[in-house]
Amino acid sequence: MVTTTTVAETSDPAAAPTPHVLLVPYPARGHMQPLLHLASRLAAAGLRLTVVATTSTLHLLSPLLAEHPSSVSPLTFPSFENDTSGPTSVGVDIHALAALREPLGEWVRARYGGDGRVVAVLSDFFCGWTQPLAAEAGVPRLVFAPRARHGCYALPLPPHAEAAPPTADAAAAGCEYAVEFPGLPGTPAFPWRQLSRMYRSYVEGHGGVHGEAIKNNFLWNLESSAFVCNTSRALEGRYLDAQPLEDLAGKRVWAVGPVAPELTTVEPSGEVTRWLDAFPDASVAYVSFGSMMALPPPHAASLAAALEKSNTPFVWAASTATLPEGFEERTAASETGMVIRGWAPQTAVLRHPAVGCFVTHCGWNSVVEAAAAGVPMLAWPMAADQFFNARLVVDEARVGAPVSFGGFGHVPDADELAGVLGEVIGEAGSEMRARAKELAARMAEAARGDGSSRRDLDGMLKKSKVATENGPQGR
Known part of the structure; x- marks a missing residue:
């Protein structure tokens, strides 16, 4: 009071x-x-x-x-x-x-x-x-x-x-x-x-x-x-x-x-930008579920397994999420993944050419930032207005693919998740990426x-x- x-x-x-x-x-x-x-x-x-x-x-x-x-x-x-x-x-x-x-x-x-x-x-x-x-x-x-x-x-x-x-x-x-x-x-x-x-x-x-x-x-x-x-x-x-x-x-x-x-110059993006510079265009998945929600451990474990199974390089803004034991160490040692704790420079990451998709809860800030950057989204809504936003991304704008619409009550299979990643990352997602770039141009205009x-x-x-x-x- x-x-x-x-x-x-x-x-x-x-x-x-x-x-x-x-x-x-x-x-x-x-x-x-x-x-x-x-x-x-x-x-x-x-x-x-x-x-x-x-x-x-x-x-x-x-x-x-x-x-x-x-x-x-x-x-x-x-x-x-x-x-x-x-x-x-x-x-x-x-x-x-x-x-x-x-x-x-x-x-x-x-x-x-x-x-x-x-x-x-x-x-x-x-x-x-x-x-x-x-x-x-x-x-x-x-x-x-x-x-x-x-x-x-x-x-x-x-x-x-x-x-x-x-x-x-x-x-x-x-x-x-x-x-x-x-x-x-x-x-x-x-x-x-x-x-x-x-x-x-x-x-x-x-x-x-x-x-x-x-x-x-x-x-x-x-x-x-x-x-x-x-x-x-x-x-x-x-x-x-x-x-x-x-x-x-x-x-x-x-x-x-x-x-x-x-473009923003105030976010401390130097380290992650240097890390992304080592990868080809559209080859890296960016993962974030926002600053107010921690991805539940079973969901996080399935996503971590999918990233490893698909050999998809990633930047994961994990905040306080509990990731599988040894996952961070393995991916850091192989230089295939970067886990960020705390606040992530999301705008800078999404605008890096190496980022080919965004695994997101479809919070509106994230949707707008990804759309403005021309990055396709893998929609995994959990609560609030996120299901509405996910439908807009997937069904109307057609700049995203669904991961799961089951919210907290459904843990997607790791193999299915790996398959969705494969559909969007790299050349496989070129048509969706072209639509995303077109949307970004219209938003900028x-x-x-x-x-x-x-x-x-x-x-x-x-x-x-x-x-x-x-x-x-x-x-």
């Missing part, structure tokens, strides 16, 4: 440009990084930004602060701390983060009527509690969604609330209960087990106090002015062109992705010049400025 409203600001607000926008990230690295990339673009467009951080995430702001020292300021609450860096309950985190609402509201109110007044709030979709804060200040709140436009259907929103879970008899019989989404183009259907745990808990009514926090979070999101997604019409044109859709209460979705720069993502970013800025300059300001 927050025990004090004292805050620390570490730059000179008088030197920063206006208008002034408050950014509130969800303090997990996979959520913060894309919002900070977007923040860099907003600062370059002439906005003054204040970015809320915790003591454990403040270091992530360093590149942004170095790039825009006069227009970006961090805002920390020293007495607040909540660790979202590893596997955790999102419901618990949403509940805990809402404790910042009052002290942050005091900070906003203290700036009413002055040059430093906040004219808009841009916050992560797990920070729905910022909506009443923005409403009290009389300014618009934009919801930043570091996920697919169509993936918002994986969340517990009112249009889905009447869906019923499978009966106990059906579940015991192993029956797949399909939930249809008629509001999406094509009316896709997903098995009950492939919907997010947050959504299932909400519908099943056993979320407890944290379930109520989740419900309120997304109801507040629906009251916002608009949604800002790290996506592109090159990836999701059919969903973006069909808006407004009922799942987001008819609100506008600004597709501004990919928000990450095409969307983000440049007069491309669709650039137009959406400009439109978002124009719309927000009009709303804040002509609308009410504080009380």
